[in-house]
Amino acid sequence: MVHSEDCNIIFRVRGILEFACQLDDSNEAQSTISKTFQSLRSKVSSNKLVFSVTNSPVLIWPNKSFQSSVESLTETSACGDILKYIESDNSGSKKASKKKDKFTGPTVVNMKMLFEVTEPAGNEAPSLNRVIRQQHCVRMPLPMDCVLSITNNENLANACKGLVEALSNQVSDMEEVVLRYRKGSSLLVPQPFHFQLPEPAGLNTVIYPAGVPDSQLQAVREDLHRKFDLPGDRPCLRRANAFRFPDEAYKDGYLRNPHVHLNPPNIEDAKLYLVQGVYSYHHYMQDRVNDDGWGCAYRSLQTICSWFQQQGYVETAVPTHTQIQQALVDAGDKEPSFVGSRQWIGSIEVQVVLNQLLGVTSKIMFVSQGSELVTKGRELANHFQTEGTPIMIGGGVLAHTILGVAWSENSGQIRFLILDPHYTGGEELQTIIDKGWCGWKGPEFWDQNAYYNLCLPQRLKTI
Structure with missing residues:
Protein backbone atom coordinates (compact mmCIF):
# COMPACT_ATOMS: atom_id res chain seq x y z
CA MET A 1 0.00 0.00 0.00
CA SER A 93 -15.52 25.78 -19.69
CA LYS A 94 -11.75 26.03 -19.54
CA LYS A 95 -12.08 28.19 -16.47
CA ALA A 96 -14.15 25.54 -14.68
CA SER A 97 -11.72 22.84 -15.72
CA LYS A 98 -8.78 24.72 -14.26
CA LYS A 99 -10.68 25.18 -11.04
CA GLU A 119 -13.99 -21.53 -29.09
CA PRO A 120 -14.32 -25.00 -27.53
CA ALA A 121 -11.99 -27.62 -28.92
CA GLY A 122 -13.63 -29.49 -31.81
CA ASN A 123 -12.16 -32.87 -30.85
CA GLU A 124 -13.74 -33.00 -27.44
CA ALA A 125 -16.92 -35.04 -27.22
CA PRO A 126 -19.82 -33.74 -25.11
CA SER A 127 -20.28 -35.44 -21.75
CA LEU A 128 -23.48 -36.21 -19.85
CA ASN A 129 -23.83 -36.39 -16.09
CA ARG A 130 -26.87 -37.88 -14.40
CA VAL A 131 -27.75 -36.34 -11.03
CA ILE A 132 -29.96 -38.56 -8.87
CA ALA A 242 -17.09 4.94 1.62
CA PHE A 243 -14.39 6.76 -0.34
CA ARG A 244 -15.71 8.90 -3.18
CA PHE A 245 -13.37 8.95 -6.15
CA PRO A 246 -12.46 12.35 -7.63
CA ASP A 247 -14.15 11.44 -10.93
CA GLU A 248 -17.48 10.48 -9.31
CA ALA A 249 -20.22 13.11 -9.21
CA TYR A 250 -22.91 13.34 -6.56
CA LYS A 251 -26.31 12.56 -8.04
CA ASP A 252 -28.52 14.65 -5.72
CA GLY A 253 -27.34 17.99 -7.14
CA TYR A 254 -26.06 19.54 -3.91
CA LEU A 255 -22.56 20.96 -3.67
CA ARG A 256 -20.23 19.31 -1.17
CA ASN A 257 -17.65 21.13 0.95
CA PRO A 258 -17.34 24.36 -1.08
CA HIS A 259 -14.99 25.69 1.61
CA VAL A 260 -12.14 23.45 0.40
CA HIS A 261 -11.80 25.77 -2.60
CA LEU A 262 -10.89 28.76 -0.43
CA ASN A 263 -7.47 30.06 0.48
CA PRO A 264 -6.88 30.48 4.23
CA PRO A 265 -6.95 34.03 5.64
CA ASN A 266 -3.68 35.82 6.18
CA ILE A 267 -3.35 36.06 9.96
CA GLU A 268 0.04 35.80 11.60
CA ASP A 269 0.39 32.78 13.91
CA ALA A 270 -3.19 31.71 13.21
CA LYS A 271 -4.18 28.06 13.08
CA LEU A 272 -7.10 26.66 11.15
CA TYR A 273 -9.84 24.76 12.97
CA LEU A 274 -12.28 23.37 10.41
CA VAL A 275 -15.35 21.18 10.05
CA GLN A 276 -14.33 17.52 9.76
CA GLY A 277 -15.78 15.36 7.01
CA VAL A 278 -18.39 16.02 4.32
CA TYR A 279 -21.54 18.13 4.27
CA SER A 280 -23.83 19.41 1.52
CA TYR A 281 -24.62 23.10 0.99
CA HIS A 282 -28.29 23.89 1.60
CA HIS A 283 -29.58 27.39 0.87
CA TYR A 284 -32.64 29.42 -0.14
CA MET A 285 -34.83 28.32 -3.07
CA GLN A 286 -33.58 24.73 -3.29
CA ASP A 287 -35.90 21.70 -3.57
CA ARG A 288 -38.58 23.85 -5.26
CA VAL A 289 -39.26 25.59 -1.93
CA ASN A 290 -39.51 29.40 -1.95
CA ASP A 291 -38.17 30.15 1.51
CA ASP A 292 -36.44 33.41 0.61
CA GLY A 293 -36.69 35.67 3.65
CA TRP A 294 -37.70 33.08 6.25
CA GLY A 295 -35.91 29.75 5.77
CA CYS A 296 -32.24 30.50 6.53
CA ALA A 297 -32.21 28.60 9.85
CA TYR A 298 -34.02 25.68 8.21
CA ARG A 299 -31.27 25.55 5.55
CA SER A 300 -28.49 25.74 8.12
CA LEU A 301 -30.18 22.88 10.00
CA GLN A 302 -30.33 20.88 6.75
CA THR A 303 -26.59 21.38 6.26
CA ILE A 304 -25.97 20.07 9.78
CA CYS A 305 -28.25 17.07 9.18
CA SER A 306 -26.40 16.31 5.93
CA TRP A 307 -23.15 16.18 7.90
CA PHE A 308 -24.49 13.53 10.27
CA GLN A 309 -25.89 11.56 7.32
CA GLN A 310 -22.73 11.69 5.24
CA GLN A 311 -20.48 10.77 8.16
CA GLY A 312 -22.56 7.63 8.63
CA TYR A 313 -24.07 8.53 12.00
CA VAL A 314 -27.65 8.31 10.70
CA GLU A 315 -29.33 6.80 7.66
CA THR A 316 -32.31 9.16 7.61
CA ALA A 317 -32.67 11.65 4.76
CA VAL A 318 -32.11 15.37 5.25
CA PRO A 319 -35.47 16.68 6.57
CA THR A 320 -37.69 19.00 4.56
CA HIS A 321 -39.10 22.25 5.97
CA THR A 322 -42.39 20.48 6.71
CA GLN A 323 -40.64 17.62 8.49
CA ILE A 324 -38.65 20.10 10.57
CA GLN A 325 -41.84 21.88 11.57
CA GLN A 326 -43.59 18.61 12.37
CA ALA A 327 -40.65 17.54 14.53
CA LEU A 328 -41.03 20.72 16.59
CA VAL A 329 -44.74 19.99 17.01
CA ASP A 330 -44.03 16.36 17.98
CA ALA A 331 -41.47 17.55 20.54
CA GLY A 332 -44.08 19.87 22.11
CA ASP A 333 -42.17 23.00 21.13
CA LYS A 334 -44.79 24.34 18.66
CA GLU A 335 -48.55 24.21 18.13
CA PRO A 336 -49.94 22.11 15.24
CA SER A 337 -50.73 25.27 13.26
CA PHE A 338 -46.96 25.81 12.93
CA VAL A 339 -46.76 23.10 10.23
CA GLY A 340 -47.03 24.69 6.80
CA SER A 341 -46.28 28.19 8.06
CA ARG A 342 -43.43 30.52 7.14
CA GLN A 343 -42.35 31.25 10.69
CA TRP A 344 -38.70 31.59 11.53
CA ILE A 345 -36.84 29.24 13.80
CA GLY A 346 -33.65 29.83 15.76
CA SER A 347 -30.80 27.99 17.43
CA ILE A 348 -32.97 26.56 20.21
CA GLU A 349 -35.39 25.07 17.67
CA VAL A 350 -32.42 23.64 15.73
CA GLN A 351 -31.26 21.97 18.94
CA VAL A 352 -34.73 20.49 19.50
CA VAL A 353 -35.04 19.14 15.94
CA LEU A 354 -31.58 17.54 15.97
CA ASN A 355 -32.49 15.70 19.15
CA GLN A 356 -35.98 14.77 17.95
CA LEU A 357 -35.03 13.48 14.49
CA LEU A 358 -31.43 12.30 14.89
CA GLY A 359 -30.96 11.76 18.62
CA VAL A 360 -28.17 14.37 18.50
CA THR A 361 -27.56 16.58 21.52
CA SER A 362 -26.17 20.10 21.20
CA LYS A 363 -24.53 22.72 23.34
CA ILE A 364 -25.85 26.27 23.19
CA MET A 365 -23.47 29.22 23.37
CA PHE A 366 -25.11 32.56 24.24
CA VAL A 367 -23.50 35.83 23.16
CA SER A 368 -25.17 39.01 24.41
CA GLN A 369 -23.80 41.09 21.52
CA GLY A 370 -21.96 40.40 18.29
CA SER A 371 -18.83 42.19 19.43
CA GLU A 372 -18.25 39.37 21.95
CA LEU A 373 -17.82 36.75 19.23
CA VAL A 374 -14.22 37.87 18.77
CA THR A 375 -13.52 36.48 22.26
CA LYS A 376 -14.88 33.01 21.50
CA GLY A 377 -11.91 31.79 19.47
CA ARG A 378 -10.72 29.18 21.99
CA GLU A 379 -14.19 27.68 22.48
CA LEU A 380 -14.91 27.51 18.77
CA ALA A 381 -11.46 26.08 18.01
CA ASN A 382 -12.01 23.40 20.66
CA HIS A 383 -15.38 22.50 19.13
CA PHE A 384 -13.95 21.96 15.66
CA GLN A 385 -11.02 19.98 17.07
CA THR A 386 -13.15 17.63 19.16
CA GLU A 387 -16.59 17.48 17.49
CA GLY A 388 -15.91 18.83 14.00
CA THR A 389 -19.59 19.49 13.24
CA PRO A 390 -21.02 22.58 11.49
CA ILE A 391 -22.35 25.23 13.89
CA MET A 392 -25.62 27.09 13.40
CA ILE A 393 -25.59 30.69 14.59
CA GLY A 394 -28.70 32.84 14.80
CA GLY A 395 -29.01 36.51 15.65
CA GLY A 396 -31.82 38.95 15.00
CA VAL A 397 -33.56 37.67 11.86
CA LEU A 398 -30.50 36.03 10.27
CA ALA A 399 -28.97 32.57 10.55
CA HIS A 400 -25.64 31.33 9.22
CA THR A 401 -23.49 28.23 9.39
CA ILE A 402 -19.98 28.42 10.85
CA LEU A 403 -17.62 25.85 9.31
CA GLY A 404 -14.43 26.83 11.09
CA VAL A 405 -12.25 29.56 12.52
CA ALA A 406 -8.76 30.87 11.88
CA TRP A 407 -7.54 31.94 15.30
CA SER A 408 -4.28 33.16 16.76
CA GLU A 409 -3.87 32.22 20.38
CA ASN A 410 -1.15 34.86 20.77
CA SER A 411 -2.88 37.90 19.30
CA GLY A 412 -6.51 36.81 19.62
CA GLN A 413 -7.17 37.67 15.98
CA ILE A 414 -9.94 35.59 14.44
CA ARG A 415 -11.71 34.96 11.14
CA PHE A 416 -14.91 32.95 10.76
CA LEU A 417 -15.53 30.51 7.92
CA ILE A 418 -19.15 31.19 6.96
CA LEU A 419 -21.52 29.18 4.81
CA ASP A 420 -24.38 31.55 3.96
CA PRO A 421 -27.84 29.98 3.51
CA HIS A 422 -29.25 33.22 2.05
CA TYR A 423 -27.87 32.44 -1.41
CA THR A 424 -30.69 32.11 -3.97
CA GLY A 425 -28.82 31.03 -7.12
CA GLY A 426 -27.97 27.70 -8.69
CA GLU A 427 -25.28 25.23 -7.69
CA GLU A 428 -22.47 27.27 -9.27
CA LEU A 429 -19.32 26.81 -7.23
CA GLN A 430 -17.41 29.66 -8.86
CA THR A 431 -20.17 32.18 -8.12
CA ILE A 432 -20.57 30.95 -4.54
CA ILE A 433 -16.85 31.35 -3.89
CA ASP A 434 -16.31 34.61 -5.80
CA LYS A 435 -19.35 36.33 -4.26
CA GLY A 436 -18.49 35.23 -0.73
CA TRP A 437 -21.51 33.02 -0.07
CA CYS A 438 -18.93 30.65 1.33
CA GLY A 439 -15.97 32.60 2.65
CA TRP A 440 -13.84 33.89 5.48
CA LYS A 441 -15.38 36.79 7.40
CA GLY A 442 -13.91 39.12 9.98
CA PRO A 443 -15.51 40.12 13.31
CA GLU A 444 -17.23 43.03 11.56
CA PHE A 445 -19.47 40.49 9.76
CA TRP A 446 -21.61 40.23 12.88
CA ASP A 447 -24.04 42.88 14.09
CA GLN A 448 -21.98 44.28 16.96
CA ASN A 449 -25.04 45.10 19.09
CA ALA A 450 -27.28 42.08 18.37
CA TYR A 451 -27.40 38.99 20.56
CA TYR A 452 -26.51 35.59 19.07
CA ASN A 453 -27.21 32.00 19.99
CA LEU A 454 -24.91 29.29 18.65
CA CYS A 455 -25.98 25.66 18.37
CA LEU A 456 -22.96 23.34 18.62
CA PRO A 457 -24.04 19.76 17.70
CA GLN A 458 -22.19 16.97 19.49
CA ARG A 459 -21.07 13.76 17.82
CA LEU A 460 -22.89 10.56 18.63
CA LYS A 461 -20.74 7.91 20.34
CA THR A 462 -21.07 4.99 17.94
CA ILE A 463 -19.30 3.08 15.20
Missing part, protein backbone atom coordinates in the same frame (compact mmCIF):
# COMPACT_ATOMS: atom_id res chain seq x y z
CA VAL A 2 1.40 3.39 -1.01
CA HIS A 3 0.89 6.29 1.38
CA SER A 4 -1.53 8.93 0.12
CA GLU A 5 1.06 11.71 0.18
CA ASP A 6 3.13 9.72 -2.34
CA CYS A 7 0.16 8.57 -4.41
CA ASN A 8 -0.28 10.07 -7.87
CA ILE A 9 -2.52 7.44 -9.47
CA ILE A 10 -5.36 5.23 -8.31
CA PHE A 11 -5.90 2.24 -10.60
CA ARG A 12 -9.45 0.95 -10.32
CA VAL A 13 -10.59 -2.30 -11.95
CA ARG A 14 -14.28 -3.17 -12.11
CA GLY A 15 -16.18 -6.02 -13.70
CA ILE A 16 -18.54 -8.91 -13.08
CA LEU A 17 -17.63 -12.48 -12.23
CA GLU A 18 -20.46 -14.96 -12.64
CA PHE A 19 -20.86 -17.25 -9.65
CA ALA A 20 -22.79 -20.45 -10.52
CA CYS A 21 -22.99 -23.78 -8.76
CA GLN A 22 -25.35 -26.64 -7.93
CA LEU A 23 -26.27 -26.92 -4.26
CA ASP A 24 -28.16 -29.55 -2.35
CA ASP A 25 -29.06 -29.92 1.30
CA SER A 26 -26.09 -32.13 2.12
CA ASN A 27 -23.06 -31.17 4.18
CA GLU A 28 -21.09 -30.74 0.96
CA ALA A 29 -22.74 -27.39 0.12
CA GLN A 30 -20.00 -25.35 1.78
CA SER A 31 -17.31 -27.33 -0.02
CA THR A 32 -19.12 -26.81 -3.34
CA ILE A 33 -19.27 -23.06 -2.78
CA SER A 34 -15.58 -22.94 -1.90
CA LYS A 35 -14.64 -24.92 -5.01
CA THR A 36 -16.62 -22.48 -7.15
CA PHE A 37 -14.76 -19.53 -5.64
CA GLN A 38 -11.47 -21.36 -6.19
CA SER A 39 -12.29 -21.66 -9.90
CA LEU A 40 -13.00 -17.92 -10.00
CA ARG A 41 -9.62 -17.20 -8.39
CA SER A 42 -8.01 -19.36 -11.06
CA LYS A 43 -9.90 -17.41 -13.71
CA VAL A 44 -8.53 -14.01 -12.63
CA SER A 45 -5.04 -15.53 -12.54
CA SER A 46 -5.35 -17.00 -16.03
CA ASN A 47 -3.92 -15.71 -19.30
CA LYS A 48 -7.44 -14.86 -20.45
CA LEU A 49 -7.73 -11.89 -18.10
CA VAL A 50 -7.70 -8.52 -19.91
CA PHE A 51 -7.72 -4.98 -18.54
CA SER A 52 -9.45 -2.46 -20.81
CA VAL A 53 -8.46 1.10 -19.89
CA THR A 54 -11.56 3.30 -20.02
CA ASN A 55 -11.59 6.13 -22.59
CA SER A 56 -8.48 4.80 -24.30
CA PRO A 57 -7.44 2.20 -26.90
CA VAL A 58 -5.27 0.40 -24.34
CA LEU A 59 -5.78 -3.29 -23.60
CA ILE A 60 -3.49 -5.08 -21.14
CA TRP A 61 -3.01 -8.81 -20.57
CA PRO A 62 -1.51 -8.73 -17.04
CA ASN A 63 -0.93 -12.49 -16.80
CA LYS A 64 0.67 -12.97 -20.22
CA SER A 65 4.07 -11.68 -19.21
CA PHE A 66 2.47 -8.24 -19.49
CA GLN A 67 1.23 -7.81 -23.05
CA SER A 68 -0.40 -4.61 -24.23
CA SER A 69 -2.26 -3.55 -27.36
CA VAL A 70 -0.07 -0.42 -27.42
CA GLU A 71 3.51 -1.22 -28.35
CA SER A 72 5.00 1.66 -26.40
CA LEU A 73 3.60 0.25 -23.15
CA THR A 74 6.05 -2.43 -22.09
CA GLU A 75 6.94 -4.22 -18.88
CA THR A 76 9.38 -1.43 -18.00
CA SER A 77 6.92 1.42 -18.67
CA ALA A 78 6.02 3.70 -15.79
CA CYS A 79 2.43 3.89 -14.60
CA GLY A 80 2.27 7.55 -15.60
CA ASP A 81 2.87 6.60 -19.26
CA ILE A 82 -0.66 5.27 -19.53
CA LEU A 83 -2.17 8.71 -18.88
CA LYS A 84 -1.32 10.05 -22.34
CA TYR A 85 -3.64 7.47 -23.90
CA ILE A 86 -6.63 8.46 -21.77
CA GLU A 87 -9.04 10.91 -23.38
CA SER A 88 -9.45 14.15 -21.40
CA ASP A 89 -12.88 15.35 -20.35
CA ASN A 90 -13.57 18.40 -22.46
CA SER A 91 -16.96 19.19 -20.95
CA GLY A 92 -17.45 22.58 -19.33
CA LYS A 100 -11.56 21.51 -10.93
CA ASP A 101 -8.03 20.35 -11.68
CA LYS A 102 -6.65 22.43 -8.84
CA PHE A 103 -8.54 20.52 -6.22
CA THR A 104 -8.82 16.97 -7.46
CA GLY A 105 -6.56 14.47 -5.77
CA PRO A 106 -4.80 11.56 -7.42
CA THR A 107 -5.60 10.73 -11.03
CA VAL A 108 -8.02 7.82 -11.31
CA VAL A 109 -7.35 5.29 -14.08
CA ASN A 110 -10.53 3.27 -14.57
CA MET A 111 -10.28 -0.21 -16.07
CA LYS A 112 -12.77 -2.86 -17.06
CA MET A 113 -12.12 -6.49 -16.24
CA LEU A 114 -12.62 -8.59 -19.37
CA PHE A 115 -11.82 -12.13 -20.44
CA GLU A 116 -10.80 -13.56 -23.79
CA VAL A 117 -13.43 -15.81 -25.34
CA THR A 118 -12.14 -18.93 -27.08
CA ARG A 133 -30.49 -36.28 -5.85
CA GLN A 134 -32.36 -32.98 -5.97
CA GLN A 135 -30.16 -29.92 -6.46
CA HIS A 136 -30.64 -26.19 -6.49
CA CYS A 137 -28.93 -24.02 -9.10
CA VAL A 138 -27.47 -20.83 -7.63
CA ARG A 139 -26.33 -18.02 -9.90
CA MET A 140 -25.35 -14.51 -8.91
CA PRO A 141 -23.09 -11.75 -10.20
CA LEU A 142 -20.04 -10.84 -8.13
CA PRO A 143 -19.42 -7.07 -8.55
CA MET A 144 -15.63 -6.92 -8.54
CA ASP A 145 -14.15 -3.53 -7.67
CA CYS A 146 -10.44 -3.36 -6.83
CA VAL A 147 -8.19 -0.36 -6.27
CA LEU A 148 -4.44 0.16 -6.14
CA SER A 149 -2.80 3.42 -5.02
CA ILE A 150 0.59 3.90 -6.62
CA THR A 151 3.10 6.52 -7.72
CA ASN A 152 3.16 7.43 -11.40
CA ASN A 153 6.79 6.37 -11.80
CA GLU A 154 6.14 2.85 -10.50
CA ASN A 155 6.63 0.01 -12.97
CA LEU A 156 3.36 -0.63 -14.86
CA ALA A 157 3.90 -4.40 -14.94
CA ASN A 158 4.23 -4.42 -11.15
CA ALA A 159 1.04 -2.38 -10.86
CA CYS A 160 -0.85 -4.92 -12.97
CA LYS A 161 0.55 -7.72 -10.85
CA GLY A 162 -0.75 -5.91 -7.78
CA LEU A 163 -4.19 -5.53 -9.35
CA VAL A 164 -4.38 -9.25 -10.15
CA GLU A 165 -3.42 -10.05 -6.58
CA ALA A 166 -6.09 -7.61 -5.32
CA LEU A 167 -8.71 -9.32 -7.53
CA SER A 168 -7.76 -12.74 -6.19
CA ASN A 169 -7.87 -11.50 -2.59
CA GLN A 170 -11.25 -9.89 -3.20
CA VAL A 171 -12.67 -13.18 -4.46
CA SER A 172 -11.46 -14.79 -1.22
CA ASP A 173 -13.03 -12.03 0.87
CA MET A 174 -16.29 -12.48 -1.00
CA GLU A 175 -16.19 -16.21 -0.33
CA GLU A 176 -15.85 -15.54 3.39
CA VAL A 177 -18.85 -13.18 3.37
CA VAL A 178 -21.01 -15.53 1.29
CA LEU A 179 -20.31 -18.46 3.61
CA ARG A 180 -20.85 -16.40 6.76
CA TYR A 181 -24.30 -15.19 5.72
CA ARG A 182 -25.45 -18.33 3.87
CA LYS A 183 -28.81 -19.78 4.81
CA GLY A 184 -29.11 -23.15 3.11
CA SER A 185 -29.05 -22.52 -0.64
CA SER A 186 -29.83 -18.81 -0.18
CA LEU A 187 -26.74 -16.66 -0.74
CA LEU A 188 -26.31 -12.90 -0.36
CA VAL A 189 -24.40 -10.90 -2.98
CA PRO A 190 -21.10 -9.60 -1.55
CA GLN A 191 -20.50 -5.91 -2.27
CA PRO A 192 -17.12 -4.12 -2.08
CA PHE A 193 -16.74 -0.67 -0.49
CA HIS A 194 -13.53 1.39 -0.42
CA PHE A 195 -12.48 3.45 2.60
CA GLN A 196 -9.72 6.03 2.93
CA LEU A 197 -8.24 5.24 6.34
CA PRO A 198 -5.54 7.11 8.28
CA GLU A 199 -1.98 6.25 7.35
CA PRO A 200 -0.41 3.79 7.19
CA ALA A 201 -3.60 1.87 6.30
CA GLY A 202 -4.49 4.12 3.34
CA LEU A 203 -7.14 3.05 0.83
CA ASN A 204 -8.69 -0.28 1.82
CA THR A 205 -11.62 -2.38 0.62
CA VAL A 206 -14.25 -4.04 2.82
CA ILE A 207 -16.87 -6.56 1.62
CA TYR A 208 -20.40 -6.26 3.03
CA PRO A 209 -23.39 -8.50 2.26
CA ALA A 210 -26.12 -6.86 0.19
CA GLY A 211 -29.40 -6.38 2.02
CA VAL A 212 -27.89 -6.44 5.51
CA PRO A 213 -28.18 -2.94 7.06
CA ASP A 214 -25.30 -1.23 8.84
CA SER A 215 -27.15 -1.67 12.14
CA GLN A 216 -26.64 -5.44 11.88
CA LEU A 217 -22.95 -5.23 10.98
CA GLN A 218 -21.63 -3.59 14.14
CA ALA A 219 -19.69 -6.67 15.29
CA VAL A 220 -17.96 -6.80 11.90
CA ARG A 221 -17.07 -3.11 12.12
CA GLU A 222 -15.77 -3.52 15.67
CA ASP A 223 -13.33 -6.19 14.45
CA LEU A 224 -12.22 -3.95 11.59
CA HIS A 225 -11.78 -0.95 13.90
CA ARG A 226 -9.45 -3.03 16.05
CA LYS A 227 -7.60 -4.34 12.99
CA PHE A 228 -6.93 -0.84 11.60
CA ASP A 229 -6.60 0.86 15.01
CA LEU A 230 -9.55 3.18 14.33
CA PRO A 231 -11.41 5.24 16.96
CA GLY A 232 -14.00 3.27 18.92
CA ASP A 233 -16.52 6.10 19.22
CA ARG A 234 -17.17 7.30 15.66
CA PRO A 235 -18.15 5.65 12.37
CA CYS A 236 -15.35 5.09 9.89
CA LEU A 237 -16.49 1.99 8.00
CA ARG A 238 -20.21 2.40 7.44
CA ARG A 239 -21.37 2.46 3.85
CA ALA A 240 -21.86 6.24 4.04
CA ASN A 241 -18.15 6.59 4.88
